[in-house]
Amino acid sequence: MVNTNNTAHEARLRCRQNQLTNTAGVAPGYLQANLLVLPSKYVADFHDLCLRNPVPCPLLGMTAIPGDPNFVRPAECIRSEDFDLRTDFPKYRVYSAGKCIESRRDLLDVWTKDHVGFLIGCSFSFEDALTAAGLPPRHQRSGTIVAMYRSNIPLLPAGIFTGGHFIVSMRPYRPEHIERVREITRAYLSTHGEPVAWGWDGAKQLGILDVTKPDFGEAQSFEEGEVPVFWACGVTPQIAVEAASDKIEGLVFAHEPGHMLVTDWTAEDLQKLKPGSI
Amino acid sequence: MVNTNNTAHEARLRCRQNQLTNTAGVAPGYLQANLLVLPSKYVADFHDLCLRNPVPCPLLGMTAIPGDPNFVRPAECIRSEDFDLRTDFPKYRVYSAGKCIESRRDLLDVWTKDHVGFLIGCSFSFEDALTAAGLPPRHQRSGTIVAMYRSNIPLLPAGIFTGGHFIVSMRPYRPEHIERVREITRAYLSTHGEPVAWGWDGAKQLGILDVTKPDFGEAQSFEEGEVPVFWACGVTPQIAVEAASDKIEGLVFAHEPGHMLVTDWTAEDLQKLKPGSI
Numbered sequence: 001m002v003n004t005n006n007t008a009h010e011a012r013l014r015c016r017q018n019q020l021t022n023t024a025g026v027a028p029g030y031l032q033a034n035l036l037v038l039p040s041k042y043v044a045d046f047h048d049l050c051l052r053n054p055v056p057c058p059l060l061g062m063t064a065i066p067g068d069p070n071f072v073r074p075a076e077c078i079r080s081e082d083f084d085l086r087t088d089f090p091k092y093r094v095y096s097a098g099k100c101i102e103s104r105r106d107l108l109d110v111w112t113k114d115h116v117g118f119l120i121g122c123s124f125s126f127e128d129a130l131t132a133a134g135l136p137p138r139h140q141r142s143g144t145i146v147a148m149y150r151s152n153i154p155l156l157p158a159g160i161f162t163g164g165h166f167i168v169s170m171r172p173y174r175p176e177h178i179e180r181v182r183e184i185t186r187a188y189l190s191t192h193g194e195p196v197a198w199g200w201d202g203a204k205q206l207g208i209l210d211v212t213k214p215d216f217g218e219a220q221s222f223e224e225g226e227v228p229v230f231w232a233c234g235v236t237p238q239i240a241v242e243a244a245s246d247k248i249e250g251l252v253f254a255h256e257p258g259h260m261l262v263t264d265w266t267a268e269d270l271q272k273l274k275p276g277s278i
Numbered sequence: 279m280v281n282t283n284n285t286a287h288e289a290r291l292r293c294r295q296n297q298l299t300n301t302a303g304v305a306p307g308y309l310q311a312n313l314l315v316l317p318s319k320y321v322a323d324f325h326d327l328c329l330r331n332p333v334p335c336p337l338l339g340m341t342a343i344p345g346d347p348n349f350v351r352p353a354e355c356i357r358s359e360d361f362d363l364r365t366d367f368p369k370y371r372v373y374s375a376g377k378c379i380e381s382r383r384d385l386l387d388v389w390t391k392d393h394v395g396f397l398i399g400c401s402f403s404f405e406d407a408l409t410a411a412g413l414p415p416r417h418q419r420s421g422t423i424v425a426m427y428r429s430n431i432p433l434l435p436a437g438i439f440t441g442g443h444f445i446v447s448m449r450p451y452r453p454e455h456i457e458r459v460r461e462i463t464r465a466y467l468s469t470h471g472e473p474v475a476w477g478w479d480g481a482k483q484l485g486i487l488d489v490t491k492p493d494f495g496e497a498q499s500f501e502e503g504e505v506p507v508f509w510a511c512g513v514t515p516q517i518a519v520e521a522a523s524d525k526i527e528g529l530v531f532a533h534e535p536g537h538m539l540v541t542d543w544t545a546e547d548l549q550k551l552k553p554g555s556i
Contacts, residue, residue, distance in 0.1 A: 051467060051553055052333050055434050153432055154483070156333050156474050156510075159464070186437070189329060196434055205432070232434075275329055276552030
């Protein structure tokens with residue numbers, strides 16, 4: 001059998017066909033992206049939100065022209081000409097007035113000439129590096145979706161986007177491995193970088209009282225002595241949209257948590273992707 | 279009498295002579311800077327801290343070569359050849375093992391060949407724009423030092439810098455003026471941008487229970503109906519140093535809160551100063 005997950009383009013084609021859903025571990029070495037799509041009049045505020053909150057909302061790219069789902073800038077982010085933002089994620093969510101009203105396989109019927117898409121870094125991007133160092137994330141080994149939680153870290157306001165908080169993803173590790181895990185993920189500044197908190201005290205500081213009950217994804221098992229390690233998560237923009245509530249007129253689209261876009265950016269491109277470069 | 283405050287260079291010369299202390303309102307149109315000076319081995323971690331926390335720690339420039347106090351990059355930040363980082367702030371603080379141990383007029387005796395300086399944006403930079411819009415900050419009218427508080431917003435960790443929190447500056451405004459104040463300061467992304475919280479509820483959310491007792495600067499008077507408006511503040515790096523405590527070997531230097539460096543950057547340069555550009 002031909003392994004069709006090796007390149008980003010092949011992974012996108014399989015996601016378009018919904019043959020792939022959870023993208024953790026897919027196309028190693030390529031950076032994966034979260035999605036947020038907004039009516040054009042909110043683009044300036046959302047861009048400002050990303051620049052002010054680059055750890056949960058690091059920009060990997062955005063669509064270049066309102067209504068055009070085929071072209072992302074910078075052009076290096078997506079290099080295949082057949083790209084379509086409306087189909088190439090495995091699964092989408094539709095928001096109206098801050099509420100998720102539908103889960104969909106594509107956005108073909110709901111996309112308008114006024115929509116602009118933002119691609120936001122995903123922590124799946126550094127998981128290959130963790131695995132290569134002998135520290136594979138639990139959810140990859142168990143074939144589950146990474147556990148994600150609402151935290152109490154405030155998202156710094158920008159325009160209509162006020163009152164949001166960070167979503168965080170969690171991977172269990174042994175305390176003696178945390179410094180190594182921090183070092184490995186530190187370089188991935190554009191895909192959330194190093195953890196925002198760790199340990200049971202860290203969970204408490206984030207306001208997460210029960211790690212067995214994630215708000216998105218699936219609960220992860222802990223082996224003896226392991227503690228939770230938390231990274232900022234690109235589902236955060238969906239919380240910003242929830243908090244903006246009916247200040248947003250028109251439909252907003254996002255990806256289904258865990259169901260990401262595989263971009264053509266690689267780990268070697270991380271230096272080009274410093275906050276503010278897009 | 280010749281007004282010697284009109285250009286940034288003239289203001290720096292007066293600060294060097296300690297003829298100027300509180301720099302609020304000095305050299306309108308020029309961006310002002312906070313200071314943090316570290317031994318070179320902590321530079322990568324601190325730079326990462328700034329990229330991860332660009333709202334409290336926006337970089338305007340840094341010294342180019344360890345031990346050289348005369349040259350800042352980008353070169354547009356400070357254009358006068360006689361510049362000396364050790365003398366051109368009106369007042370300095372010396373930290374050892376996370377504690378402020380001394381306040382000084384210059385750093386000439388304590389600076390070493392291993393020290394690297396970071397210049398961090400200051401909210402004084404947008405006060406001219408507020409004044410021009412008929413919304414002058416109270417502390418400028420009263421000739422006091424802006425009120426600054428420790429908040430509970432966590433500084434996102436980077437390397438040895440863990441466990442810190444934002445410092446915020448506060449200006450009283452009437453509730454009906456807050457949207458205009460947000461709009462005016464939003465463009466100043468590299469000098470803290472728009473407020474992080476506002477109103478009495480905002481103060482509570484930041485964990486500030488008594489606005490009459492600032493942690494730095496001076497208490498500000500409130501006129502009837504006014505509420506506090508809070509911006510992230512460039513004193514935050516000093517809290518990061520406090521939190522790093524004895525993880526830092528060697529002396530650390532900072533400015534005395536309210537006693538800033540006037541740079542040659544102007545409000546017109548803000549577009550060049552997006553997070554990550556330095």
